[in-house]
Amino acid sequence: MNESKPTQTGVPSADRPWMQYYPPQLIENLEIPEQTIGEYLRAHCPGDDVVAMHYYGNDITWKQLFEQVDATARGLKALGLGEGDAIPTFLRAVPEFIYLLLAAEKIGASILCRDNTLEENVEAVRRSGAKVIFTQDYLSQRELNSYRHGSETQIAVLVSPYRSAHYASMPAHIQKYIDSNYPDKPAYGGRTMSWDWILEMGEKYTGQVEAPRDIDRPLFRAYTSGSTGPSKQVIHSAHTMIGNLHQMNFYGASDEFRPTWLMTQLPPSLVAVVVAMMLLPLASNKLLILDPFCAPEDVDLEMMRYRPNCWPLIPMFIETIMRNGRVPDDYDMSHLFSTGAGCEAFNNNQMKRAQKFLYDHNCKAQFTSGYGCSEAGSNLTLPMSSYPLGNGNVGIPMPLSVMSVFRPGTHEELGYNEMGEICVTGPGNMIGYDTARATARALQKHDDGRIWLHTGDIGYMNEDGVVYALTRGSAPRFGFPGKELATLPMENRLADAEIEGIKDEFFVIIPDTEHNHHFLPYLYVVLEDGYTIDDIKDDVDACLDDYMKPMDIFQLPERPFFHFKTNRIGLTQELIHSDL
Known part of the structure; x- marks a missing residue:
């Protein structure tokens, strides 16, 4: 660690105080290589005969991986695909997805991923103009007809979940989950x-396969979750993906030990999954264990089966492990080298419960919170566990990125500990959205000449460069000028008060129909057995400032999740359409 603390001018983007935590020798040698993803992986390949991926009993070596990529590229060309084409892909995180991504790069095409409703998926294919889609073989005839009639789709290439697996090695609960996906x-x-x-078509193909090398052409298109508005298509190139990936890659394996990296359930329709959870372990000499057909409720079984050193956790996963009660009290979780949650904000109550569970099972790693977004290529920060955790601490900016906080709706940079919109400029920022208007709102050129990504997230940075992410979007409450309904601080007020009877709590913020551009808070709680809303209501009000107090409190049996996040979208719709 570089102990020298920079002189501060009051402007985080100029001071970059987080750089004090990075070793100077790291920064001197860290620059984004101008390579394709295929070239980048080859440059970091530990050897052709080393196992790159494990998929349900099947070890896939680096030699086999590269051979499959070449074969897939020839097959794509035989299908008539080439430079500039978008290839809609509805695969889970199977080996074939990685082959397809790298093959698309070879032929100059881009992968298009979406994991929403059938209607939204069909719309994405229609807008792409694609005639060929790739999907798992449990696509129904009804779904295929929807693609055919609602877009230009002519061919669906079907991939069996069992194709790259050793069937006999697959546990019964994995087979059961796969089989449950098949329609009548x-x-x-x-x-x-x-x-x-x-692949057989590709063997007969004799034409040119590789397109002219271009690391800046679109390669990966994915859609945002839509948690703060309409879902948008985010476009990345090899350059922007490596721009994010390479800043994390110095956490590589040592020569003495090669860690394992378990990737459960999460789909490659998410930018963070592809960049930080699939490409990163491949590029940093970790054994990537692909486990895409683990049902969400069975992540605890797979964790105990594989005993990974690294496992990308999200709040839903750690909550599931604690809820299920299937992890024995004496189970040793010391195999996990690092623990933390990304995907969505983690309040102090959640963090305390997760950390206690891990400590009780001999996992000594400090539980941290991460922060990132699809538009920035995945992670925006790296954990800062030596600094007090909780209260929205998501770590420090990555070494080649610059982050700061701006007054919402402006280019006015704020000082330390001032709440505003979190923005970033750096090599991982997307090319843009698929519409110029949306791109112009997100990627803005400031007076410093740099292009800044305006995330829409609200938070602040302290004097040491630690970022605190507090809520999504500005949400003022009518009658309280200057007061924002920042969900994480509000939840932490309740968490830190340790109100008797409350196991878990979270806020849902909905539009105030009587006052435009203003919002109203509602509180959802999970209570200990025997407690009611009446038992906690006075204590809740006593913890919160007047503008934070909820319009109503609702009890749930457990925190609901949808698309891997707390289901605030669904609850918001229920509130809007209710008779409140």
Whole structure:
């Protein structure tokens, strides 16, 4: 650690106080390589015969991985795909997804991922103009017809979850989950092809395969979750993906030990999954264990089966492990080298419960919170566990990125400990959205000449460069000028008060229909057995400032999740359409 603390001018983007925590020798040698993702992985490949990925009993070496990429690229060309084409992909995190991504890069195409409703997925394909889609083979005939009639889709390439697996090595609960996805009438007929058929077509292809090298052309298109508005298509190139990936890659394995990295359930329709959870372990000499067909409720079984050193956790996963009660009291979780939650904000109550659970199971790693977004290519910060955790502490900016806080709706940079919009300029920022208007709102050129990504998230930075992410978007409450309904600080007020009877709590903020551009808070709680809302209401009010007090409090049996996040979207819709 560099102990020298920089002189501060009051402007975080100029001071960059977080750099005091990075060793000077790291910064001197850290620059983003101008490589394709394929070139980047080859440069970090530990050897052709080393196992790159494990998929349900099947070890896939680096040699096999590169061979499959080449074969897939020829197959894509045989299908008539090439430079500039978008390839809609509805695969789980199976090995074939990685082959397809790297093959698309070779031929100059881009992968298009979306994991929303069928109607939204069909719309994404229609807008892409694609004639070929790739999907798991449990696509139903009804779904195929929806793609055919609602877009230009002519062919669906079907991939079996069992194709790259050793069936006998798959636990019963994995097979059960896979089988549960199959409809009564799977897609069939001349509009479908198997993955192996595509590879056979590629063997006969004799034309040019590789497109002119261009690390800045679109490569990966994914949609935001839509948690703060309409879902938007985010476009990344090899350059921007490596721009984020390379800033994390100095956490590589040592020569003496090669860690394992378990990737459960999360789909590659999320930028963070592809960049930080699939490409990062491959590029940093970790054994990537792909486990995409683990049901969300069975992540504890897979954690105990694989005993990974690294496991990308999200709040839903750690909550599931604690809820299920299947992890024995004497189970040793010391195999986990690092623990933390990304995906959404983690309040002090959640963090305390998670840390206690881990300590009780001999995991000594400090539980941290992460922060990032699709538009920035994945992670925006790295954990700062030596600084007091909780209260929205999400760590320090990555070494080649500059973060600061601006007055919402302006280019006015704020000082330390002033709450505003979190913005970042750096090599991981997206090319843009698929519409110029949306891109112009998010990527803005400031007076310093740099392009800043305006995240829409609200938080602040302290004098040491530690970022605190507090809520999504500005949410003023009518009658309280200058007061913002920042969900995380409000939840932490209740968490720190340790109100008797409350196990978990979170706020949902909805539009105030009587006052435009203002919002109203509602509180949801999970209570200990025997407690009611009446038992906690006075204590809740006593903890909160007047503008924070909820319009109403609702009891839930447990925190609900949807698309891997607390289901605030669903609860918001319920509130809006209720008779409150």
